[in-house]
Amino acid sequence: MVNAAIALVLAPLAAFILIAFMTRRTEALSAMVGIVAAAASLVLSIGLLVGVLADPAGAHESIKWLSIPAIGHFRGLEISMGVLVDPLSATMCVIVSLVAFLVMIYSLGYMKGDPGFSRYYAYLSLFAFSMLGLVVADNYFQTFSFWELVGLCSYLLIGFWFEKKSAADASRKAFITNRWADFGFMVGVLLLFQLFGSFDFTELSTVIPLAKGGAMLPLIAALIFIGPLGKSAQFPFHVWLPDAMEGPTPVSALIHAATMVAAGVYLIARGFILFASVPAVMEGMAYIGGFTALFAASIALVQKDIKRILAYSTLSQLGYMFMALGVGSMSAGMFHLTTHAFFKALLFLGAGSVIHATGEQDIFKMGGLGKKMRITAWAFTIGALALSGIFPLAGFWSKDEILLASLRSGHVGLYVLGLGVAFMTAFYMFRLIFTAFGGASTEGLRAHESGPAMAIPLLVLAALSVVAGLIGSPWFERAFGFSFGSFIFFGEGEKSRLDLTTAAISSLVAVGGIGLAWIMYGKKLIKAERVAAAFGPAYRLLDHKFYIDEIYGWIFARVMLAGGRAFDWIDHKVIDGLFDGLGAATRATGRKLRLTQSGRLQGYALVIFGAVAIAALALSTDLLGGLLK
């Protein structure tokens, strides 16, 4: 098991090295290398999952990577690198390698003819390696390392078309925003080691419950939690994700929807014992998640760019997952992560298909695409229905799990908030569909269905978006004796259930959202412009994304850069001034002293005589007695 896990992580790394150093000039070969490696990872991951299903205990092995002994009362540093195979990591491996594989196939069509084709596959392979490495990591240090590497891949892929300033800006913004968050993460991990002397998940899970109260553990949990806030783009670190849409669309599907942004959720699930032992952090997690879900969904209501709508939707759905984890249900959070990976990847690849065909991203400049791109339209609609939580598609099951978990843990406010978000989600998705795919064709908009390389991944993901939710359904549990909640859980396994009240309410809400979208954008019975005008200030606030980018931009330019200039001034004027002044003073003293070396003998004679006289006086103090005293 351990060997399979190591192999599935290393296969994409090998692909990266091969592409970077050998096949770069032969594009077809580069793509093939990448795809074969991803396929190998996928097969091995499925094998791993099957193995874990048979034996949920999994496997764990590690090697010593760095060892500095403790001296006196100071801790040293003991770091190991290892592989931890359990239901959580095996499931995540399948998700990551499956979506990566499909995206690589899809990219054959999408990236065809791009001058950076080989580079693209190299980066994707590097990403797959880093992400899988993160998933199987057995300790916080290793997780942090791969965590940073996926961030690097994200940086490289967002800025893939680096000639565009917007792409270059977006890539830097993504990296820096995540760096701020990872600063907290790293300090948290350092303190964690200081407190327990270990980074290892398994070891920590036995020592953390024994930890006595005190301020340290809550502080550590809160600091480490900042990392996921950045990676999963939760408020107030959310700003980078919408901009990350500058990257190629398949990248958005893989990294910025299905896998990397979910790493935050994954880390919380992996270290659940730590967070669960600090109720305050859990509450904060739930409310930050809920807030982000609502906040992002509200912004998505008014966006015009197809990818940005999906990006805010991703933020919002990640907020759901945080909410689920925060209210204590690791199963619900991970379940939603799983289904979301499929339907959001589907939506992004569908959007990519549209963009590829039309070269357009503004949904209001599209229209009537449903007739020209049948497969894409159908697949996209299935994705939207799954996201909206329509029975029996994937999103229905996982979202209801989250709602139910909030209700059962007594978070009625979050439950209501979750329903509100569900309504908004259904509305903005079908606003998109009715506008872009429905209605009359826009003149001059050329569109055609994409080729098989792009269509097949869409179909596979569409199928998964339909059925993936069933693994968390009571029917599945009845048929196979287990379900998602009894496979991946914290504490006690969760039984799958279908709470009819919640199901009915959430379905009603979702249908209501779709209905309103149909009235406004399908039938155009209510003019959207009139609504926007009626809510003028609110609309502007949403349109400007609550001005948060502006605030951050101001802080960077007016505080950080201004600080840099001030310090630079101090360096040049104050410190240089001081030391140059010292030099000048030395020279000036020299100039004055030089005057004494005049060359006039009388002068020298006078000084000598004076010195002798003083010396004589000084030596004769005893003789002169009290005269000088």
Added chain:
Amino acid sequence: MSGLPLLPAILLSPFAGALLLALIPEGRKSAIRAIALVSSSFALALSLATMILYDRSLAGMQFVARIPWVGNFGINLDLGVDGLSLPLVLLTAIILFAGVFVTWRLETRSKEFFIYTLLLVGGVFGVFMSMDLLVLFMFIEIAVIPKYVLISVWGSTRKEYAAMKYTMYLLAGSAISLVAIIAIFAYAHDPARGLGVWTFDLASLSTIHFDAGFQKFAFFLMLAGFGVLIPLFPLHRWTPDGHSAAPTAISMLLAGVIMKLGGYALIRVGVGLFPEGAAFWAPLIAVLAAVNAVYIAFVAMVQKDLKFVVANSSISHMGFVLIGIASLNAASMDGAVAQMFAHGIMAALFFAVVGLIYDKAHTRAIADFGGLAHQMPRVAAAFLIAGLASLGLPGMFNFVAEFAVFSGAMQVYPVISVIAISSVVLTAIYVLLVFQRVFFGPRNPRWDHLSDARGVEMVPIVLLAAVLIGLGLYPRLIMDTITGGVLPIVQRIASLHIGGTF
């Protein structure tokens, strides 16, 4: 194995190279290059051999070679390396080797250039190998002086000012540390308090228990004197001008090894002889280290010249070395030594890449560039690797070093450490900002005539990047050796209380 005269051979190879070069006529360019290459390869190969043959289980001083010199005063040319100095010897050899390739195409007075460079490197080797305090000090001077000539003859942008500023700062620093060295010498000769013999032997000196007042006094002088080399805020101002004015290979050596002389001497002599003095002054060092790390990172953020960015970045990174030393525990001190090594390689790579761009484009102003990745993809990749190492990305050795420093420092100065650690974010900000401004953006036809790095130009890039990544993936290759060197020093200090008042 320890019996092989490896260290004298390493020490002699640059001096022998310089001597040979002096005998060759100026016009024979290829012969000049060949001699420089052979003597640097020789030093590199022998340093690697020493690294491999060094017995980690034994630790301590190995490959000891004793050459009596001025016996009456106890001055001896005793050479030896331990886990503290050996990595730095290797570092020096790697950077010298890379520097020869960087200077491969130098046309103006290449003979003199290589002579001075080899003399300088010989001095650096001497510092790291010397087991005698006075000899160590004299080698520092040998390393410092050729630089004045190298900057003022082969430099650029305000080179005379920079060369003079550099020399004045460093000589002032030397003068201060010399006072301490003489005081130690006198103290050791005192039969009541010291050993009663004239000696500069570091091992013998470390057996003396200097009284607390003397420790505070002497350590402070060491801190001020060697602090100039490191450089320690506010003694850092020679660095940006010096680095920027120096020719590429010399910037590489300056940031790569000369700055490390200070850190090395501070650990070896300062902490090694005066544990109580070190413990007393440690909080001050920690505070100044945080200023180094953060304040200078802010300064780097607004620089307009590529070399000034990298030079300031170097000072900022030395903050991590300093806080590592100030924390006085195994993890932090290990990290400090590792950081000296890692930063040396990284800075050399940075300067090599910037030098490559400057040689071709004849400008270093960031605003002149944009879209350079179109014309120079390899250079862009090399710059990014150096940048990622600089911002402490896992997978690079710099990250391992910084993590060790932080984990040690957090235990002693939690608040100051967190402030210093924030510098990893600031570094990311300026590195990526510069990377974007120089390499990203639309293709600029003005730079279409620039060719990407190739041939000999790739040698330093590949070598340095490989070291950073190789050790980043498997740090035990060098960390265990470092630990062996650091432990004896740290053990003496473990029980001491850090900080205090007069």
